[in-house]
Amino acid sequence: MDQRMLNAACSGDVNMLHQLLHENPFILSDYLFMNSHENPLTIATKANQLVFVREVLRLRPELAVEHNQDGFRPLDVAAAYGHVEIAAEILAARPEICRLAGRDGRTAIHYAATNGRVEIIDQLMAACSDSAKDVTSFGETALHLAVKSFKFESLKSMLHGLEKVGMVEMVNWADKEGNTVFHYAASRKQLEIVELLLDWNNNTAGNRLDLNAVNKKGLTAVDIVDILAESSNDFHLREILRRAGGYASSEFNIVPERPKSDTERPTNNHLPGEKPKNWRDIIKHFEFQWQRDSPGEARSALLVVTTLIATVTFEAGINPPSYLFEPSNEAIITVSSNGTALLNPNISSNGTELMQRSSAEMASMASIIIFLVANSVALTSATSIIDYLTQGLPFQRELRVAMSAMIFAYGWSLGNTKPTGTLKDVLLIVALSVPLFLRVLPNMISKLKKFNSHGFKTGKMIYAIKMQHFYVLS
Incomplete structure (x- = not known):
């Protein structure tokens, strides 16, 4: 990148931008074809230079779609940094960009949730509520990432937004390992977030939160707390889950659903109720199994x-x-x-x-x-x-x-x-x-x-x- 353009983007010098355009009218267009690490719009967004961003979007709105070598688009940067006005300008210029996936399959709402940018979350939900349905390469929603990053306010904002647009069922969406938001909160022992989810569930018509969802290892939230319990606070969390209606997987007959390929075989190599045929099956029968044993x-x-x-x-x-x-x-x-x-x-x-x-x-x-x-x-x-x-x-x-x-x-x-x-x-x-x-x-x-x-x-x-x-x- 031209050093003068870099300095202009960092300082928000619109006059320098016009001078460079006068010298080379295609200088902005070149960034659409050059394999550059950054483009001026991304740099100006990082530096929170609103006027410069507005001018670049007016001249070349296509730059808003381009991502840098690290997979970040200007809207992703604005969402991560919490630059509300710049995010509004980008969304006004290219509304469809809010659902474009970049690094690890993340979209702007994922970066906002991860970094606790509540205003950006509200802005994205208002502009494109379907962005809440976006999942990462690991099957995580913005709800998962908010809990994963210990962002209480992000989760609270997301729950409120989902309730407004009638998508509360998303709270039970699971990642690729079958873990729901409730599993995430339990595994990270986040008492405050568990209480938020339970309160939200009690105040939501239909009690949509599945307290006993089973992941692909056959574990409920109560099972996870049992495994990871180390202090009195963990046992207090377990009692809260119990009082709310949570159970261990061993207390009810649930076998987690898993997509099976042609190469997969039953764990014990025999049908339910059928006696083991050889000593290997007998040994496997007595091995610890998540879906069966507490x-x-x-x-x-x-x-x-x-x-x-x-x-x-x-x-x-x-x-x-x-x-x-x-x-x-x-x-x-x-x-x-x-x-x-x-x-x-x-x-x-x-x-x-x-x-x-x-x-x-x-x-x-x-x-x-x-x-x-x-x-x-x-x-x-x-x-x-x-x-x-x-x-x-x-x-x-x-x-x-x-x-x-x-x-x-x-x-x-x-x-x-x-x-x-x-x-x-x-x-x-x-x-x-x-x-x-x-x-x-x-x-x-x-x-x-x-x-x-x-x-x-x-x-x-x-x-x-x-x-x-x-x-x-x-």
């Missing part, structure tokens, strides 16, 4: 199993099998009362016999180490799972203190067994580190893969940062 019941079952594991391993640690630690009367090395190591006089000095007994003692030592490491890892893994499953429950802080004290007592009890000293410390470090490492390692691998797959976008991101206030469009 997440709450699954959590309870896991708590019972892990508590049993913790109990058994703790008992085995403080009272290990006696045969592992029985003192040998024929030990090669004995310890006197003053702590001096002496060669056992009962042992023959024959080299072969010494080697055999030495190998036997090393094997015994290896058995002890394997037992203690495996038992310690099992105990700390079980306590880690218990800690995770009880997040948000009452007295969790006290429970953590109790489990930490139990682990400390377990480690201290190892001091009364052989081997002692440094090896005991090593065993404890291994036992405490392995469960944590197993939790952290998958996340680290996932982040590394994501970093490598998106590394090539670094240059583009740097350019985006340099663009003034570019982040509001992402």
